[in-house]
Amino acid sequence: MGEVRSTLTYTRRSRWLVTLATVLLCVGLPATAVAATPLPEARPEAQGVSSARLQRLHDFMRQATGADGYLGGVTLLARNGRIVDWQAYGHRDLARRVPMRRDAIFRIYSMTKTVTSVAVMLLVEEGKLALDDPLSRHLPGFAAPQVLIGGSIDAPKLRPADKPVTLHALLTHTAGYPAGRKGDELALTLMERIDPHGAADLRGFAERMRRVPLAADPGTRFGYDGASLELLARVVEVVSGQSFESFLQQRIFEPLQMRDTGFHVPAAQRSRVVDLTRMNAHGRLELADTLSARHPGEPLNAYASGAGGLYSTAGDYARFAQMLLDGGTLDGHQLLGRKTVELMLRNHLGMLDPPVTQFSDAEGFGLGGYVVLDPARRGQLGSPGQFGWSGAASTSFSIDPHEHLLMILLLQHLPRDDGGKELPRISRNFYDLVYQALP
Helix, strand or coil: HHHHHHHHHHHHHHHHHHHHHHHHCCCCCCCCHHHHCCCECCCCHHHCCCCCHHHHHHHHHHHHHHCCCCCEEEEEEECCCCCEEEEEEECCCCCCEEEECCCEEEECHHHHHHHHHHHHHHHCCCCCCCCCHHHHHHCCCHHHHHHHHEEECCCEEEEECCCEEEHHHHHCCCCCCCCCCCCCCCHHHHHHCCCHHCCCHHHHHHHCCCCCCCCCCCCCCCCCCCCHHHHHHHHHHHCCCCCHHHHHHHHHHCCCCCCCCCCCCCCCHHHHECCEEEECCCEEEEEEHHHHHHCCCCCCCCCCCCCCCCCCCCHHHHHHHHHHCCEEEEEEECCHHHHHHHHCCCCCCCCCCCCCCCCCCCCCCCCCCCCCCCCCHHHCCCCCCCCCEEECCEEEEEEEEEEEEEEEEEEEECCCCCCCCCCCCCHHHHHHHCCCCCC
8 A cells, every 4th residue: 555655646746747847948947957856955065065076976977877887877965964966877778768867766685784774673662672682582493503514515514503693693794694705605505405585475584594504603703694684574574563565664664755665666667667787798788687677676586575675766765864864863753763873873793803894894884784994994985984885786875974974876787796897896986986075
């Protein structure tokens, strides 16, 4: 029902905007001037951002989405709660005939994980969960986790884990599940044989995960994996008594007016979904070999994936990210408490030495995203305490509480991981170009 209301609301708004756009065009104003804005807008200089220096970002993005680059993209910047720059570049389709729109819909993949983390914290605030809860308190079959110590795929050697898997360990990717780290090969092969991702729903996913051994004891390493967030999504279902999709819709998307965010796209809006590309063996872009690439708007998974299942827009995700940047509140509606958000944005890897992720020795991890510890060591413009995450199809967001800054970059391309010819990764350039625009 929420999606029906969303579609009707969008349709009425679209008719009004089309009418207004026609009037404005008659008096010489561009139609893009009437695009609905997710946050208040302001001139860049009014919020301490240089318009002249933003041209460097615009030039870079136009080049990156040129004939030999990405199909297109959308960028959104907000400072002090006001949008200072929101641009669409290039095209939405592989044929490069349909111009990209600012309200284009993207598969955000792992940026879903931040949303799932907020869902868990909503239940923590209600006293229904605690971060140190063992997973077995909420899901059967996880009371005696086993760690793989050797053997073979057909005769694995296991030992009991030295501590239980907790919700906090799942949120921070320290539960010990296979995560592609060196030494995880056998554990990952065992997990693939059990195939939890082939389950039809989150219940089935959790039932299969009971048989997956850990690759390390809980709390001894950071290992980025998707299974942890899928298990948390199932915990949300069990504790709330709702489907995960329904919980997100009622508790996050509707309060934040994220009308274009969900696990599938209504048929009437599927023309706004951006083509998902990959690079073929000849160095040319082609449609990715996924169901959602072939049928844009279809669910990315058989179940409502808390690790990577959402579609969204720059505008919708800006409202979600601004809520975090504003301490859990947006437009007068308090979704989370201020202290809860403060906890989410802190580094939770203090039990590790060093307390950093597997990706960077300058980044820790909060609840739902990286936390910048040392911008100099990271080799990138930014601030200590900057928080964000990315998605597999070249999407990225970051918030900087020190600068009151929100940054979103949405592309729609799955990079190759086999060493073949590939488009350059541009997220580091994007963030540098945003920060250099602060006088």
